[in-house]
Amino acid sequence: MGRTPCCDKNGLKKGPWTPEEDQKLIDYIQTHGYGNWRTLPKNAGLQRCGKSCRLRWTNYLRPDIKRGRFSFEEEEAIIQLHSVLGNKWSAIAARLPGRTDNEIKNYWNTNIRKRLLRMGIDPVTHSPRLDLLDLSSILGCCSFYNQSQMNMSTRLLGGGGGQPLVNPEILRLATSIMSSPQRENQNPDFLFHENQYQQPPLMQNTNVAEPVMNNNPNVIIDQFPFNGCFTDWQNNANAVLPYLTEDNYVPVPSNCYGGGNGEPSFRTPSSSSPTPLNSNNSTYINSSSTEDESYSSDILKFEIPDFLDVNEFM
DNA sequence: AAAGTCTTCAACCGCCGGCGA
DNA sequence: CTCGCCGGCGGTTGAAGACTT
Known part of the structure; x- marks a missing residue:
């Protein structure tokens, strides 16, 4: 399944987000919500690919993100x-x-x-x-x-x-x-394969x-x-x-x-x-x-x- | 104070699965 | 059934700051 890369090579910005870009993304999502990440950057006036926008939103800009050090718990x-x-x-x-x-x-x-x-x-x-x-x-x-x-x-x-x-x-x-x-009688079933606790x-x-x-x-x-x-x-x-x-x-x-x-x-x-x-x-x-x-x-x-x-x- | 090394973490990349046409 | 799109995921990278020598 050949899929086109989400990031167009020409003209789309990469790297760290500027406060202006952040604000554009926040403003857009607050107004329209986030639905189609592919079309979102264009509609929001961002020179970014949708993937980058989604990542920025989910990892950094989302309002419910708790930042700071992890508690012991x-x-x-x-x-x-x-x-x-x-x-x-x-x-x-x-x-x-x-x-x-x-x-x-x-x-x-x-x-x-x-x-x-x-x-x-x-x-x-x-x-x-x-x-x-x-x-x-x-x-x-x-x-x-x-x-x-x-x-x-x-x-x-x-x-x-x-x-x-x-x-x-x-x-x-x-x-x-x-x-x-x-040691030869190892039971591989007990190993934590595939992230499953056994x-x-x-x-x-x-x-x-x-x-x-x-x-x-x-x-x-x-x-x-x-x-x-x-x-x-x-x-x-x-x-x-x-x-x-x-x-x-x-x-x-x-x-x-x-x-x-x-x-x-x-x-x-x-x-x-x-x-x-x-x-x-x-x-x-x-x-x-x-x-x-x-x-x-x-x-x-x-x-x-x-x-x-x-x-x-x- | 400068250079080198280490640490952190935001961001990217490539892959995968779900879904609709 | 195949294809293409999309969102999401996990691994990795590299810039920047912190720390050490």
Whole structure:
């Protein structure tokens, strides 16, 4: 289907918009609305192509655009949404009122993506990348989340009376993963292909952990052992090792690097019984850790803000 | 103070899907 | 069914400002 380029080569302006051009576009749209972007620039007296006008309007001039820095809540929402939707910037933007896909995309690429990388998390799969991981980065990530009042450095290292969040077994896992023959038994279905969140398969040994049955379509089933069960994987031949890709991914749910209050939350294994996941006001995925109550309940709880209609993702 | 490097983000490009003729 | 138009999307670019040396 040969289609003519929307931007005529001759005579149409490109590059940054001037205030005069902005005003022309605003005036025109306020008077006539926006319908046919192809004819709009001509009617509005602009030497621009329709595409450029549409972009300028939707990304910059639209009156409902919220400008300025992203709030922590927005940032958190972007990460969560990205873990489900992938690079569907428009879909993410649709759930963040006042933000454009372009803005979110830019913010992701310039801020969040880099931070995740520094934390050793692959920004594409939202999985820890062992080849990226180093402890200094993990500690560094605390600054990413430091808008919470918690001193995560202390927590990660086990200070303040709590258990360390960076389980020494993570380090052992790294070693075992690299040498595990089960690397060959990778289940590609669990990878976040095509931006679709997929449930991890059942662990064969229920003592280890198993994903909670999804009784509530509003809930992203997100339970997957990440901390505390590595020994079981190592010791139990029947236990299914977490998936590894060629690139040494260990896919973990998004909440492993951000609890409802923004801390990285490496969680304990959940109880094996299906947990009703309901809340009137918000949806929690609650890992009812009975084995180690010293873990903060906040860390084991992931809240999906109401304005994120998870239903639409499914 | 100047030069070099890095970061940010507005804008562009090319592709795709929907729709009507 | 094919074709062409249009809107929309995601990836990429490059200018400008910020920061570092």
